Amino acid sequence: MAVARGSVAGVLALAKLRELDVTWRLLRAEHADVVAGLLGAHLGGETRRMPAEDLVELLDADFDALRGQGFDLPRSATAYVTEWRTGGFLLRRPAEDSRGETLELSPEALTAIRTLGSLAEPRSSVTESRLASIAAQVHRLAIEVDPDVERRVTALRAERDELDARIARLQAGEVDAPDPDRVAEGIRDVLQQAQEMPTDFGRVRARFETLNRDLRERIVQADDSDRHVLDEVFRGVDVITDSDEGRSFAAFTALVLDPAVGAALEEDLDLLVASPGGSGLTASERRFLSRFLGTLRDHGREVQSVVTTFARGLRRYVQTQEFQREQALRRLVQETLALGIDAARSTKPYRETGVELPLSSLTVRSAGAVALFHPGELDASAPIVDRPPTPVDLAALRAIARETEVDWEELRGAVAAVLAHRGSASVADVIAARPATQGVASVAGLVTLASETDAEATGEEDVTWRGLDAVERRARIPRLVFHEVPG
Template identity: 55%
Template structure:
């Protein structure tokens, strides 16, 4: 490829690729950090309302540190979806929609993470992995049976020699540093899987759109796609992408493979060198095969939904309507091109077009009519000031305050007949006039000016509702005149 053609290809990539678009965005650090925090870890799909709430909280914190972020979370999410960083889909388990990272955003975040924490690319483990895969590929693709048998015999001899060394006690285990290097290399490859799944889903969506476009744009002499759908051919499942994913999914869903994979992970994480891994890395490895199964199931549902939708689209004859609409649009465009030579685009016409439906708008702009908004409220009442009633004021004071003057007089009256008395004796000779408030007042006076010899006594009185009341209180004695 020449420099000129490569320049044009890269220029097209700059304009169309979401990964490059995110990396050269003005707020690329903010975008990558927010999306990675909320959609790049274990929760790769969130309801729109929950994501808005989380992002609004983070945006407030960022503004407090000097970042200029004038929009709300909902506004930024709309921009990021339009730029290809986010994918919005209908929620499967509840009403509403969800957001998840698009393949381009996953690739950009992965690239930035590698820049922030670079890993060694030239390692023994990576070279050994390439060598094993290359050797296996050479054996499995060799058409010469003799040479293939020689390679297999040599491989068997190496395994037999290794078995003999182990039987003889020569057990050579991998040292901790090299083992840690290999497991980190495995993690680096495993962390690329989510972006691969997002890319596969995007490829199936593109394939579905292309097949529908081919059905609409093909005429009666080009009915290949249409005829295959009528014959029941699963064009999505039989495509190159579908067959490739089917092979991968069969391997992931194989119970024997899954059990072996989980067992190997548990044994590796039980080694001493695994202590150097972070808790997130260990958790990622333990959940890796389950994550693959979940993503594989989602892709299977997408393939099934696209295949059924395509078959329904053809069998319901909806494509005929779209063909007619396509023909009318092309006719209108051709007429517009022809008229553009002698008619200005802004030239007024006498054509009056009646819309067949109401104008489109956001439901959030609709406000219901509330008659209560026009209600002036209850009429204003005017209260005329009058002369205060002394007896009414006294009654109000007795209802809100304890009459200590009356209680002191009652205690002193009993003490005039006896050298000492208790609260119960005062209440027996002078019934309360304020209910339990009088009892509380007597206890307050006794605690402040009486003595407490110890013991319990029962006091009785009539409440304000003329019902008998009783309570056990500590014994207090009044031994002198109250002041």
């Protein structure tokens, strides 16, 4: 019966995994071949992240080509991208250099694409180089954990003697050319493991995101007897950085960013690619190996930036006491639920309460529903009628100009006529002798002309004029005296 219970438990665990695991969901999706083929080509190679609009544009062209090959893809690329994002195949993140968003494959989707890729291009998993690598690693671990010091010393001396013998043979000119097939086999094993590294980075980033969310939930749910995380953050400890995942990733990043390690790794990769065994590599495989260390550094810096951002955000979340508002909201929600449970014993949930809650009047619409104006749709079918030219009425033009412009020539003529009979005259004197034909515009024009002659104000005076509506008006203005006709 124990075996039966274990078998049933295993089936139940797999059934739960089938419903929740994104990798399994992609493998049994209706268009799994389309998802894996297109997303793997656009986001599974050297390009790991792309603006959403660029990916949609590429997929539109791919869908047109696939429909021509008989694939049933009735919806648009935008609809499929939304479905794949909801299904967990794509991750959406805000773009760093714009207001848009970027899309990238989730770690689970990358795993599924790798699995399907291994089915399409099967490779032998039992190779001599892989077995030799496993044996060498097991041997090194066995030496490190062996409690017998004498055996450890003997094993290390044997390794040293073997290295000395190889050095002596090389110095004597005995150079054994490696088998190109074995070298190629080892390179492909290394390549296969290296291609899995970006997936591991994606899992690390997802793990840090989950850890950040869990820590915030613990802070909100913490009571007076469980405030360990809160106290740690208040003391300035980066809980995320000091977690097991944070310490492991920090050690890995330090190793990758070590200049000595990086230089040695790049030199070794260049030797492998240039060796006879590397001649069978494709151009994409050569490019991947040549950029491998740079890719690791880029992913490492990206994840390190995410860790730092999460740690700072968590500290700011606590220090600004934002968590207290969420704690208060959580208590209110719990109290409301408790009251609802009590009320459910005597009140039906569909009973009318008589309380009206006005909803927001904001209408949320998709940006895709906005229709752009098309100038070509403007109705210009009415014929254009040519009007014969008419003679210009100079009197009418002059009248229009006087309504909009000050008649400076008329004002200068009025000043000249008054000064011809007297040595000086103020603005009021000019208006009294020559009426203001433009109303207040004539008064303002005379004041402007007097100011241009550097006339100084010698007190104030009253000015009376009759406006264009024949109504008499009066104003008090500075007394400005003309001694000459303004130019």
